[in-house]
Amino acid sequence: MxxxxxxxxxxxxxxxxxxxxxxxxxxxxxxxxxxxxxxxxxxxxxxxxxxxxxxxxxxxxxxxxxxxxxxxxxxxxxxxGGVSVGVCGPRVRTITACQGCAVCASGLIDTQKLANEFDKRYGGRELPHKFKFGFTGCHNNCLKAEENDVGVKGGIKPQWAQDNCTFCGVCEAVCPEKAITVDAANGEVRIDRDKCVYCGKCIKSCPTDAWQGKAGFVISFGGLYGNRIAVGRHFLPIVFEEEKLYAIVDATLAFFEEYAKPSERFANCLDRVGWDKLEKRVEEILCVRK
Incomplete structure (x- = not known):
């Protein structure tokens, strides 16, 4: 046979x-x-x-x-024994995740919970080519979110609480993007939102809790690691609601199904048809669901 x-x-x-x-x-x-x-x-x-x-x-x-x-x-x-065989071929592949906030002291999001929910929703789904999701709990990026077709990284949007601030300057010193300026003479702390990557280092380092914030999801698109290497791109603001995250992923997979040629990876598809088309598609999700 x-x-x-x-x-x-x-x-x-x-x-x-x-x-x-x-x-x-x-x-x-x-x-x-x-x-x-x-x-x-x-x-x-x-x-x-x-x-x-x-x-x-x-x-x-x-x-x-x-x-x-x-x-x-x-x-x-x-x-x-409670073990399943995996999948290969043109479909959603194994979903990777670090231990996240349930275990890791640095974790900002529950990566394991999200990975299991993504597996229920998308695991094994047939697509024009293989598609990879990866979750990492914080900007230490242990699971290298930007290597995936869609990566989700834990982030936190900082807010300054003036009454708690002693203007010590620690936040300015630790900010990797130099987004924070401490002006002790005038009693001001400024943050450049265009530079902020939601890493939360200002919050973790502040000795007086003058920086606080809400955790959410920092999403990257179009990562690729194989014969061709491409770093996933960030063009959305931080997303706080899980349902918005799923809606963005639904729209992204639908876009891939609509535009990709057979055996064409997501990043290659985006380079061919235009990243602006995807950006418009997913940005509409955020506007509709505000």
Whole structure:
């Protein structure tokens, strides 16, 4: 019987050099696996593979040397242990995320919660080409948000509380974009909103809580890391509501489906049809949902 290798790859089985052997990709969301799932993966790797796994660059796990004749039995063993096979091909791929504010002291947003919600809404969705989402909790950017087709970074919009300020100048010193000017002589602190990147360093460093703020989402578009490298672009203000974030993503994926040629990555599509078209599309979402 003929083997449909394209369908196998779509279902997470990548052909190896060795005849009828596959490196099996497992489903991961935000790099999170339970200890019980890891136990199942160990058992499958020992029984059906060669006793080891490969950790991918996108927080996933692959088990090499799965034989063609064992695939159905392997799927059954994984399912019984609460593990799913991943996906490949032209669709939404593994969603990456750092630990976020639920664990990390630097985190500004709950990246794991968002990654799981994105997986429910968009995981495995078929598109003109592969599409990657990545979440990082703060501007330390451990998960490199701008490498993704759409990246979401935790940010915070600072507001100055004059009554608490001692004009010590710490905020001006730590601001990486030199957006803050402290004028102690006149009792003023000014922030250039066009320079602010919502990193929150002024808030974290202020000894008197003179800087406060609300956390939100800093979104980048069109990142690419492969044969061609492109850094995702920022053109939206910080977004605070989750529903606005989903609406922006819905519009972005619809745009990709509408304009992309088959096997054309999102960044290449935007370069061809014009970034201004996407900017107008997503900016309309913010205006409508104010």
């Amino acid at each position: 003929a083997v449909d290798y394209k369908e196998l790859k779509k279902g997470g089985f990548m052909r190896q050099r060795q005849k009828d052997c596959f490196s099996m990709r497992l489903k991961s969301v935000g790099g999170h696996f339970t200890a019980a799932q890891l136990g199942t993966i160990q058992q499958v790797a020992e029984k059906f593979g060669k006793g080891y796994v490969h950790l991918t660059s996108r927080q996933g796990i692959e088990i090499p040397f799965i034989r063609l004749e064992d695939i159905d039995e392997v799927k059954k063993a994984l399912h019984e």
